């Protein structure tokens with residue numbers, strides 16, 4: 001039973017990590033740029049949830065869930081701002097320029113959050129209720145199941161968009177060969193903006209999902225970007241399904257090891273694993289060459 | 295089925311940084327006409343096609359599509375107005391399925407898109423069985439067909455092809471050029487860059503010879519003097 005509960009907790013954490021990693025890898029593929037602000041965007045989404053919570057009408061049910069569309073839309077807008085400020089002016093420069101500009105954007109977000117919210121941990125409201133469900137003896141937090149459901153829906157939506165729609169095909173073509181995409185009539189800059197909006201909205205959603213159970217502080221982003229980075233490395237740099245799988249693996253590992261040993265040990269082992277993978281299997285655990293990514 | 299020129303290039307100069315690779319070049323292609331652009335390595339064929347599309351900025355001159363000046367427009371605008379491009383080296387989207395490679399280049403609604411897809415499959419039956427296959431898994435010849443088919447999905451009025459026979463067996467190259475002839479026969483203006491004179495001449499009615507970025511001959515295939523060809527390839 002304990003194991004099953006840990007599994008549910010790990011999956012919930014992994015589902016949120018998966019959204020972070022997914023947003024990271026989509027932007028990576030579309031721009032060849034590492035968005036180092038992704039972790040701070042998660043934090044921003046969480047604090048946005050915290051800030052919006054008091055404005056929810058008290059007479060309506062499902063308080064936390066109602067925040068989700070608002071957070072998604074506002075964060076998508078923030079993604080557009082990020083792209084316009086930190087990516088577009090530097091797109092003809094070497095990738096390291098964007099790397100640094102996104103670090104700067106992240107620092108601005110951190111400091112902005114400190115000024116607005118102070119350093120102490122905050123919690124966003126739960127998505128449904130703070131209660132637990134008894135599934136035939138298996139007691140799980142409703143919040144865990146809600147996180148898994150919301151993340152699964154968002155990821156399924158992304159898969160449908162990219163796989164089945166013309167917009168998705170254009171987003172993918174832009175990621176694979178931007179010049180050739182233009183030569184097919186695709187408005188590449190618009191596609192890049194949309195990708196940033198999507199990636200940031202996913203970070204924000206993850207922030208809202210995490211900010212109830214795990215709380216949120218202005219500096220929470222550093223840990224999250226590292227995990228997204230590890231997830232994408234494990235999954236194969238540039239692979240979308242790999243990023244999701246990598247995120248789930250990391251979270252299960254983290255929850256498992258933390259329960260037996262401790263969280264710092266889990267984190268240390270995680271970083272050690274990253275080093276081993278970078279050296280031994282640079283193509284990631286699932287080993288699809290980046291050239292062939294979807 | 296030739297008529298007023300669909301593509302008109304006048305005094306086009308283009309290059310990289312300061313270096314001129316296409317020098318005050320003029321040519322035109324009429325609807326239904328196939329024109330071969332012949333020249334040796336580095337003559338400027340690819341640069342000319344890219345400059346027509348806008349992928350390489352023009353430093354001077356005009357480009358008209360059906361009389362409309364398009365030289366100041368972004369490449370994607372030119373494509374939507376009716377330019378189609380098959381690049382050197384095919385450049386299919388490797389991780390996307392054959393079907394997605396084709397559909398992404400269409401600007402029509404779903405029903406029309408599917409009809410165009412079927413038309414491409416009719417032109418290149420080898421692609422139909424591979425529709426769900428990722429493009430990187432195709433053979434070189436199939437990738438070339440896919441690149442041509444992808445350009446056709448945009449319903450181009452002018453089709454620009456850059457060495458479509460490169461690296462193909464003579465048989466496959468013949469198939470690609472047969473398709474090029476069929477495309478021109480539907481009223482599309484076709485401009486095809488080639489290094490191999492024999493192949494290009496089999497598909498084209500007119501030849502533009504390029505040397506060091508300049509047009510040194512422009513006329514029907516029958517009037518192409520052997521020494522002009524020799525000059526283009528050997529210098530002189």
Ligand SMILES: Nc1ncnc2c1ncn2[C@@H]1O[C@H](COP(=O)(O)OP(=O)(O)OP(=O)(O)O)[C@@H](O)[C@H]1O
Pocket residue numbers: 310313315333334335336337338339340341342382489
């Ligand atoms: N990206 C580039 N940057 C700088 N110079 C270039 C670039 N591409 C081509 N050139 C130069 O421009 C000139 C014309 O090259 P271009 O590729 O247009 O010739 P081509 O006729 O297509 O040759 P090929 O038959 O080898 O494809 C050459 O001198 C080439 O070195």
Ligand SMILES: [Mg+2]
Pocket residue numbers: 339340341382456
């Ligand atoms: Mg060339």
